Amino acid sequence: MSLPEPYYSEDGITIYHGDCREILPGLTADALITDPPYGVGLVKKNGASLRASVLYEDSPEYVSQLIRKAIPPALKVCDRALIFCGTRMMFAYPEPTAIGCVFTPSGAGHSTWGFQVMHPILFYGADPYLADGKGGRPNGFRTEQPNLEKVDHPCPKPLPWMTWAVNRASRLGETILDPFMGSGTTLLAARLDGRRAIGIEIEERYCEIAVERLAQGVLPLSSPSRELDRK
Numbered sequence: 001m002s003l004p005e006p007y008y009s010e011d012g013i014t015i016y017h018g019d020c021r022e023i024l025p026g027l028t029a030d031a032l033i034t035d036p037p038y039g040v041g042l043v044k045k046n047g048a049s050l051r052a053s054v055l056y057e058d059s060p061e062y063v064s065q066l067i068r069k070a071i072p073p074a075l076k077v078c079d080r081a082l083i084f085c086g087t088r089m090m091f092a093y094p095e096p097t098a099i100g101c102v103f104t105p106s107g108a109g110h111s112t113w114g115f116q117v118m119h120p121i122l123f124y125g126a127d128p129y130l131a132d133g134k135g136g137r138p139n140g141f142r143t144e145q146p147n148l149e150k151v152d153h154p155c156p157k158p159l160p161w162m163t164w165a166v167n168r169a170s171r172l173g174e175t176i177l178d179p180f181m182g183s184g185t186t187l188l189a190a191r192l193d194g195r196r197a198i199g200i201e202i203e204e205r206y207c208e209i210a211v212e213r214l215a216q217g218v219l220p221l222s223s224p225s226r227e228l229d230r231k
Contacts, residue, residue, distance in 0.1 A: 002026065007207045012196035013187050013214060017207045020179035020200040024073045029177035029198055031170040032078040032124070033190075035157050036071075036180045037063045038086030060088065067092045074179050080125030082169035084157065087111065087120060096122040100139030102161065121165075128171055129228075137168065137228050162189035167228050170195055184210025 003026045008015040016023050071093060075081055084102075085093055100121040107115045121140060129137045141164060166189045170176055174195055178186040181199030183206055190197035191214065201207050 007204075008211050008214075010214075011191065013191055014196075014198045015181065015184075015187070015207055015210060016198070016200045017202075017204055018200065019202050020074070021070050023200050024070065024077060024179060027077050027177060027198060028175075029078050030080070030174035032074050032081035032083070032177050032179075033162070033165050033169055033186055034074070034081075034178045034180050035084040035162075035182070035186070036066065038088050063089050064092050070179060074177065075124055078125075078177055080128065080169060081123065082165050083122045083124075084161075084165075085120055085122050087116060090120055090122075093122055094124075096124055098123040098127075098139060102140055103142040104144070105142070106144055123169075128169065132171075139168075157185050159185055159189060162186050163193055164228070166190050166193045166195055181210060182206055184213050188213055 003023065004016055004018055006014050007017040067089060071083075075094065083093065083096075100123060102119040102121065103117065104119065105117055107117060109116045118140075123139065127137075129135065143158075143161070162185045166176060166186070170190075172194045176186060176190040176195050176197040178197065179200045181187065181201040184199060187197045187199045187210060199210060201210065
């Protein structure tokens with residue numbers, strides 16, 4: 001399968017503007033690290049400074065279909081995966097090898113049983129630390145830190161979360177794949193942690209935002225991935 005011309009390709013980071021369901025079969029990568037929509041019906045933001053957020057599709061019906069059509073082929077082209085799946089659509093995903101979480105005791109939104117205090121993480125394939133004989137590492141972490149970076153996205157992951165994910169699920173020099181790139185946080189984290197990365201995004205405005213963020217070269221203030229390195 002021939003791939004489209006990259007929207008961006010520099011310093012080991014490649015971005016494709018298009019539908020991941022059409023592009024994925026032509027790719028290969030070491031680790032799938034992604035944060036797809038959660039199907040929770042996020043209220044669309046407005047205002048001149050948040051032009052891209054209104055493009056975000058997050059209905060349960062749309063996300064369920066997206067998971068069925070995009071996640072299995074994404075898993076096929078990677079050796080392992082770490083997916084922030086959200087609680088609403090968690091059981092729509094293929095059965096994982098293991099489940100972890102980000103524990104947020106101050107709250108992560110409302111649920112039908114009170115305050116949600118964790119963000120589930122789905123793992124697929126072999127743990128690279130155990131496979132390399134380096135011993136076990138936590139499959140999650142606790143945080144109180146809000147997202148300090150202001151990004152034109154309705155639900156961007158904090159950069160320290162994604163640097164942890166990149167460090168946890170991949171080795172130095174490997175290639176990360178994020179087929180739901182959004183504003184490019186996974187790609188930025190991959191570059192900061194010495195990995196190559198491929199991002200796919202269907203909305204061109206998010207591609208523009210990702211390229212702008214990569215050009216800034218911002219370092220994370222702190223990251224739980226440093227705890228992985230010290231063990």
